[in-house]
Amino acid sequence: MRQVAGWVALAVLLGGCTTSNPVRVTRFHLDRPIERGAVAVLPAPGGDPASLEFQLYARSVSAALAGQGFSTAASGPYEAVVAIARESRPVGVAQRPVTIGIGGGSFGGGIGGGGSVGFGVGKARQREVYVTQLSVQLRRMPQRDIVWEGRAITEADTRAQAAQPQATADNLARALFTGFPGQSGRTISVP
Numbered sequence: 001m002r003q004v005a006g007w008v009a010l011a012v013l014l015g016g017c018t019t020s021n022p023v024r025v026t027r028f029h030l031d032r033p034i035e036r037g038a039v040a041v042l043p044a045p046g047g048d049p050a051s052l053e054f055q056l057y058a059r060s061v062s063a064a065l066a067g068q069g070f071s072t073a074a075s076g077p078y079e080a081v082v083a084i085a086r087e088s089r090p091v092g093v094a095q096r097p098v099t100i101g102i103g104g105g106s107f108g109g110g111i112g113g114g115g116s117v118g119f120g121v122g123k124a125r126q127r128e129v130y131v132t133q134l135s136v137q138l139r140r141m142p143q144r145d146i147v148w149e150g151r152a153i154t155e156a157d158t159r160a161q162a163a164q165p166q167a168t169a170d171n172l173a174r175a176l177f178t179g180f181p182g183q184s185g186r187t188i189s190v191p
Contacts, residue, residue: 021154021155021156021160021162021171022154022189022190022191023152023153023154023171023172023175023176023189023190023191024152024153024154024187024188024189025150025151025152025153025175025176025178025182025187025188025189025190026150026151026185026186026187026188027148027149027150027176027181027182027183027184027185027186028148028149028150028184028185029147029148029149029181029182029184030147030148030184031184032147034138034147034148034181035077036068036069036070037070037071037076037077037078038070038071038072038073038075038076038077038078039062039065039070039071039072039073039076039078039079039080039138040072040073040074040075040076040078040079040080041058041061041062041065041072041079041080041082042079042080042081042082043058043081043082043083044081044082044083044135047082047083047084053084053165054082054084056165056166056169057082057084057134057169057172057173058082059169060169060170060172060173060174061080061082061134061136061173061176063170063173064173064174064176064177065080065177067177068177068180075141076141077140077141078138078139078140078141078147079138079139079141079144080136080137080138080139081136081137081139082134082135082136083133083134083135083136084132084133084134084135085132085133085135086130086131086132086133086168087130087131088128088129088130088131088158089128089129089131090126090127090128091126091127091128091129127157128157128158129155129156129157129158129163130155130156130158130163130168131153131154131155132153132154132155132156132168132172133151133152133153133172134151134152134153134169134172134173134176135149135150135151135152136149136150136151136176137149148180148181150176150177150182151176152172152173152175152176152190153172154168154171154172154175156168174190175190178190
C-alpha cells in the first residue's frame with residue numbers, strides 16, 4: 001500500500017512538471033454560418049499597427065485564420081480586431097536560495113535535549129508567471145457587425161520556453177481558432 005501511495009505522489013509531482021500550458025478559450029457568435037473570405041488584421045483601438053508586439057500577434061492570428069479557410073488582405077469582407085494584454089505576477093511564497101541549519105543535542109543520565117537554529121542566506125526569490133490574453137473580434141464589413149469574438153488566456157513561468165513571445169502568440173492563436181467557430185459562450189481548455 002505504501003508503494004502505491006509513493007507512486008501516486010510521484011505522479012502528482014511529475015504532473016506539475018509538464019511543459020504543456022493549457023489555454024482557456026471562450027468564444028461567442030451568432031450561431032450562423034460564417035462564410036470564409038479575406039480578412040484585414042487590425043489592432044484594437046489605441047493599438048499601434050507598427051508595434052513589433054502587434055505584428056507578432058497579427059502573424060499568428062493570420063496563420064490561424066488561414067487554417068480555417070480565411071485569407072489575409074489589406075481589405076476584404078472581414079476585419080479581425082486584435083487586442084493583447086500581458087503582465088507578470090508573482091506566484092507562491094518568496095524563498096531564500098540557501099538555508100543553513102545549526103543543531104546540537106545532549107544526552108546523558110536518561111535526560112535528552114536538543115535545539116537548532118536555521119536562517120536563509122541570499123536574496124529571497126519568488127517565482128513569476130506571465131499571464132497573456134489574446135482577444136479577437138471578427139467583424140463583417142462595411143457595417144463592422146461583430147459576427148464572432150473570442151479570447152484565449154494562458155500563463156507560463158517567466159523562465160519557460162512557453163513564455164517566449166513567439167511561442168505564446170502561436171499557442172494562443174492556435175487555441176483560439178481550434179474548432180472554429182466553437183461553442184458560443186462556453187469556456188474550454190485547449191492543450
